[in-house]
Amino acid sequence: MRRYKGTIAVLAALTVTVALSGCGTTASDGVTLRLVAADYGSTDANTSRKYWNDLVREYEKKKPGVKIDVTVLSWKDVDREVAEMVERGEAPDMAQIGAYADYARDGKLYPVDNLVSVPTQANFLPLLRQAGEVDRLQYGMPFGASTRMLFFNEALFDKAGAEPPGDWSALQAAARKLKAKDVKYPFALPLGSEESQAETMMWLLGGGGGYRDSTGTAYQIDSPTNVETMTWLKDKLVGERLTGPVAPGELDRQEAFDAFVRGEVGMLNGHPTLMETAEKAGVKVGAVPLPGVDGRAKATLGVADWMMAFKQNGHRKEIGEFLDFVYSDKNVLEFSDRYDLLPVTVSARDAMEADTGHAALRPFLEQLDASELYPVGDTSWARVSESVKKNIGRAVAPDGDPRAVLEEIARDARAAEASAR
Template identity: 55%
Template sequence: MGLAALGMVSAIGLSAAGCGNDSKAGGDVTLKVVVADYGTPGSANSSKGYWDDLVRAFEADGRHGGVKVDVTVLSWEEVDDKVAEMVKAGEAPDIAQIGAYADYAASDKLYSASELLSIPVHADIIPALAQAGELGRVQYGLPFVSSTRLLFYNKTLFTEAGLDPAKPPKSWDELQSAAEALRTAGVKHPYGLPLGPEEAQAESMMWMLSGGGGYTDNVNTYTLDSNENVKTFTWLRDEFVGKGLTGPDSPGKTNRRQLFEAFAKGEVGMLNGHPTLMQQAAKGKVDFGTAPLPGREGEAGATMGVADWIMGFKQNGNREQIGAFLDFVFSTEQHYSFTDRYDLLPVTTSASEKMLDDKKHKDLWPFLEQLGAAEFYPVSKVSWAATSAEVKKSIGRAVEKGTDPQAVLTSLQRRAETEEAAARARR
């Protein structure tokens, strides 16, 4: 879709995005918007600059009546809690850009995507991401930005270990052999396995997918203790951690941030990473490569995708105005501007095509090419937040010597089922 067409989308947003009697059509309206900061708060790269420019352009457009926009930018450490407090106090923002949407959707606090977005803009969202925003087959969460995961490896360490840096491992056996060579060469962390509380749910999901499993099945039922997942963690315990291929620290006490920093110092041979790691590695002057995640027999059939979400709340009844603003946010020019600034992946087809045409982002192309087939957290399950928290606490035990992975995963499965039943009872 061209920019002119997207401009027309914004212009017609007040009629195409929603026309119910709960909207305050006509008159001056100020939308209250709360968003997360993707830069460093108070610094030159804070997201505040992007939102200031976007709001200025939206209000100057002249086709949105008296709609004004007041944006509050908060750090990721506080934005989810702040929005939750506002909703609980009966002061929900009109729009929130946060980490999860399911609780609010299940409580009937959100407009659906079809109630907000005009048809062309809604159709422009990448289907896999649109589906990830559904609850009960209705989309409430609008993906804001996304990322996927690849295997990162240090080419210099590969060479020193006698490995061909042009041939990264494609299977678990090859991954194990490469890790053994790196260990023999004296690399501190042949393979970085962060199963500590920071983001163990992500590392676990990547391994589950590469082993043919996952958190849920194709009907969104929890399957944490599936045969595939048990085999995966048993292999990790016996063939990786048990053979000293993950470094001196316990994976269950090792966080992603530690290993990303170590990779940037040249102390890690291989690990799973997202686009941000490219910036850290480049600053550390690490010569690195990326490759698809290795799987049990060959390249993994899927990789993990992650999305952050933006949503419209019903409380203030500004459906038409919210829709017009979100149409503008998702226009190719504005959406690409944000992803370009922070080296993130677009969530629309038009902005993705623009990034694939921009050689400046050539390093992002492998991540972007996997997005359409990526698997996402089961964020549509209201129980996922509690389940994810429990995974962070205990999944690391599954790879410890003398621990039964089946028992750890079964315990997580039971907790997940209990949380899911309780969530259903509350709805």
């Protein structure tokens, strides 16, 4: 979920590497598969290596001729590390990271329909299965998903006499009341370099626009609708000092989330993991669908991270059998439960919806099918995302020009598309 980076994941402070089984590329009695996976935990107590350790132990009992080496890296490092492995000609058999499209375009990945069983491929949620396609052929398998809602601190709202907002005018009115009660961040607006492509996309959707046009085939970053959205943010929130003491362009998402957990934020856009973390810290969290300019936003942001299989070492059959096991309901639900993420398969999603113990996640589940994801199947997206993260904070700065900044990002998008052809 880069997102969280990209997706919805929590950044680990340090890289954690662990070999869960085996130590080479070929076991004496069969095959050793190498998997590089992202760490969704924030401490050693909840690191993803524990999830993979349990899963691998069970699988190796079922398949004594196959060993699985898993290296778990922080989200801060995993995409770069995998890219460097591939560049050195040392691609792992599988990688569970934030993006797959560049590797697919370069012919380095197995197509999913040549890899896993038909029931496994057919069980991926349709929106996510389609998002894993390049030129209508699936290469990316979704692994963990999330959607976004607007979170608010119920205690701060009660103290300020504010109401949960249903549109931007109501959001501004609530932020004014929170500011009057000396709330440090009436609305936390993280447009710093960490994850601002996500925050930006949520606001663009709320304004009726987005990164892509209505056909999904071309970028529309500097559209009049998007310019109006960023101008509203600049004038109505940032300009009225309703976003707190840190300039949005200097505020990273994790800083905003940490402030929310400390009880210093009235409102922000968040994902399920943050909700649980805040409530464990004693913050009573309210949640509503993302507000838009004149009512509910046309869609919320959906985020998925990706599993992929590299061709370099062969092992197609063994990889496919292991991934069939990884995507069984039991394992998908175990991972989703552990990290408060949404299941990526139909059967696991249905099981979670039917379980009263997951009532808090139902609003996020209900949004997923109609959510809008990043254009991850476009090889240009990585460069466009970097341009957003680098530049978007300037659009809402006191001396910023929203139109000029969006035009600059749009030029970067066109250049990225041209080089990807």
